[in-house]
Amino acid sequence: MLVHPQFDPVAIYIGPLAVRWYGLMYLLAFALFILLGRYRIKRNPGGAFTHAMLDDMLFYGVLGVVLGGRLGHVLFYQFGYYLQHPLEILSVWQGGMSFHGGFLGVITAMALLARKYKLPWLAVTDFIAPLVPLGLGAGRIGNFINAELWGRPTDVPWGMVFPHVDGLPRHPSQLYEFALEGLAFFALVWIYSAKPRPVGAVSGMFLIGYGVFRSTAEFFREPDDGFMGVMTLGISMGQWLSLPMIVAGVIMMAWVYRTPAPPPSQTGKPDKPARSVTAAKRNRK
Secondary structure (H helix, E strand, C coil), X not given: CEECCCCCCEEEEECCEXXXXXXXXXXXXXXXXXXXXXXXXXXXXXXXXXXXXXXXXXXXXXXXXXXXXXXXXHHHCCHHHHHHCHHHHHCHHHCCCCHHHHHHHHXXXXXXXXXXXXXXXHHXXXXXXXXXXXXXXXXXXXXXXXXXXXXXXXXXCCCEECCCCCCCEECCHHHHHHHHHHHHHHHHHXXXXXXXXXXXXXXXXXXXXXXXXXXXXXXXXXXXXXXXXXXXXXXXXXXXXHXXXXXXXXXXXXXXXXXXXXXXXXXXXXXXXXXXXXXXXXXXX
């Protein structure tokens, strides 16, 4: 049996300022987003996506993650508590961010960015989808350091006691989620996106992959207290919110592959039609 190390949630003090591990994990997630994005742009020189656009994606994405993630946590998980303590909604540094809320926030932000650059919305989401999973994994490490979102009681040899909860060994579900939603999910979407796909296919795979991995991890995670917890049929709030993602991903994949037309390039620009042999000869004259 293991015991949670009870990390100090503050990584370092800079004068009166406390820098928390949770915030550092978000910074790491944003740094990984930029590094992986630059790598994708380098692999597709001359494409629709540029470094300047990537910077805009990060800015829009941060707003979507923070605002959507916090509002999602408030509305989906602990609405009653925050209704009684509305000022604590602003205490983001204490934790409490919903992926599904952040996902909706980012989707909205990317729609605005696509409109700004006059690009297909799904082409933008296809580009950013492989950049996200490692950041999600970093967030789960932050959950583990904060000793939050612990697992259900278990008798497995690696069961971990969270002293601030009780004396029962529990699944270290934060680490399960790091492995599934972070590492395995990244490998799936990154490898899938390495080859040219129809516009929307990578986004569809993202929806399916996250929904499946999150739903699997939820079987080992203690349901959240407050607004919902375990719902109908023993399915948790996280699983209910993931189910529409899986359904939407399957529908999207069926839609983008509905015709045998050749897939467009990953750049977001439509492929140029091939010139005829006659036209090519005429241009050489």
